[in-house]
Amino acid sequence: MKICVLPGDGIGQEIVDQALRVLEKVGEKFGQTFETTEALIGGCAIDAEGVPLPAETIAKCKDADAVLLGAVGGPKWDTIDPAIRPEKGLLGIRKELNLFANLRPANLFKQLADACYLRPDIVARGLDVMVVRELTGGIYFGEPRFDGEKDGERFGYNTMTYYEHEIRRIAKVAFEAARKRSGRVCSVDKANVLDVSRVWREIVIDEHKNYSDVELSHMYVDNAAMQLVRDPSQFDVIVTGNLFGDILSDAAAAITGSIGMLPSASLGEGNPGIFEPIHGSAPDIAGQDKANPLATILSVAMMLRHAFDMTDEADCIEQAVEKTLEQGYRTGDIWQEGGKAVGCVEMGNAVLENL
Ligand code: NAD
Numbered sequence: 337m338k339i340c341v342l343p344g345d346g347i348g349q350e351i352v353d354q355a356l357r358v359l360e361k362v363g364e365k366f367g368q369t370f371e372t373t374e375a376l377i378g379g380c381a382i383d384a385e386g387v388p389l390p391a392e393t394i395a396k397c398k399d400a401d402a403v404l405l406g407a408v409g410g411p412k413w414d415t416i417d418p419a420i421r422p423e424k425g426l427l428g429i430r431k432e433l434n435l436f437a438n439l440r441p442a443n444l445f446k447q448l449a450d451a452c453y454l455r456p457d458i459v460a461r462g463l464d465v466m467v468v469r470e471l472t473g474g475i476y477f478g479e480p481r482f483d484g485e486k487d488g489e490r491f492g493y494n495t496m497t498y499y500e501h502e503i504r505r506i507a508k509v510a511f512e513a514a515r516k517r518s519g520r521v522c523s524v525d526k527a528n529v530l531d532v533s534r535v536w537r538e539i540v541i542d543e544h545k546n547y548s549d550v551e552l553s554h555m556y557v558d559n560a561a562m563q564l565v566r567d568p569s570q571f572d573v574i575v576t577g578n579l580f581g582d583i584l585s586d587a588a589a590a591i592t593g594s595i596g597m598l599p600s601a602s603l604g605e606g607n608p609g610i611f612e613p614i615h616g617s618a619p620d621i622a623g624q625d626k627a628n629p630l631a632t633i634l635s636v637a638m639m640l641r642h643a644f645d646m647t648d649e650a651d652c653i654e655q656a657v658e659k660t661l662e663q664g665y666r667t668g669d670i671w672q673e674g675g676k677a678v679g680c681v682e683m684g685n686a687v688l689e690n691l
Pocket residue numbers: 347351406407408409410411423426595596613614615616617618619620621626627628629631667669
């Protein structure tokens with residue numbers, strides 16, 4: 337298995353280093369060989385090559401079976417030409433690889449329950465939701481769009497569009513993901529108002545015929561937002577369009593209260609997926625051995641599960657992370673009274689030990 341590693345900027349290198357140690361150890365344990373190659377993206381690529389996404393990086397990613405990314409950006413590049421900002425590297429590589437599905441699990445480890453923003457009785461029921469967001473269609477890309485004037489005043493619009501094939505392929509990703517979890521998919525739309533949502537719902541129902549072992553339900557997006565904070569335990573996989581998914585995935589992640597703990601995956605068809613923590617490059621703590629590497633380590637688990645179908649290996653990493661939390665190890669972002677304060681490397685050591 338070939339993995340292209342893009343550490344990026346800020347804490348990127350520190351967290352990726354720990355994740356790679358975990359990958360190597362899992363490989364040894366299960367007799368798997370992972371070949372890794374590194375490439376530049378974001379601010380470090382701008383410094384070295386003058387662009388946030390060099391052609392060599394694109395080629396190395398396309399040649400790999402999966403991509404592991406740290407984070408990009410930082411104050412050093414905040415004032416440069418917007419056309420070559422570090423974030424352009426991220427959007428560019430997602431586009432190059434045609435990654436249309438974004439998987440964002442929001443999982444609250446019981447050891448970190450105190451960090452959750454919800455009431456303890458709600459938290460007690462558990463929080464383990466996977467939001468599958470369509471990433472390359474919908475209102476963010478739909479044509480026509482307009483920003484101008486009409487009838488003597490400012491006027492603008494965007495268009496929410498979905499083709500059947502776009503809905504079908506994201507529904508497939510959600511059903512497949514549900515098979516690896518609790519087997520339930522809730523499709524979120526606004527079919528009571530939007531025509532595009534009625535098409536969405538019809539196609540999801542049709543695709544479900546190929547996944548009769550998975551339970552399918554439907555919910556309007558306004559209700560889904562409410563249910564997510566009222567009782568998230570009712571959800572397993574949520575599948576939805578680009579706009580609704582953007583909002584719901586952030587809400588689901590935020591309520592866990594631990595940004596340094598959450599991984600993500602962006603998947604396409606016939607191209608390598610990108611696996612990365614949801615947090616940024618944390619320039620305020622970069623180079624100080626303070627970063628929490630667990631989101632990146634859990635991104636490796638997602639990579640093994642979704643890119644390589646290595647369920648046992650992925651489970652093993654997730655259990656090692658859980659045990660590490662159980663033993664009280666805490667980086668600054670998740671530190672609580674009584675916890676064992678550790679840095680990035682020591683947290684990595686503890687996970688390795690538990691593997
Ligand atoms: P951020 O996620 O980098 O940091 C927000 C806060 O969370 C900071 O206080 C930071 O110290 C803390 N934090 C984040 N990850 C942590 C970790 N692993 N361990 C411990 N603490 C952690 O968001 P920001 O400050 O808004 O953005 C900083 C830079 O990152 C910006 O340049 C932004 O554009 C970029 N960014 C990149 C990505 C990405 O690469 N996917 C995502 C978001 C932001």
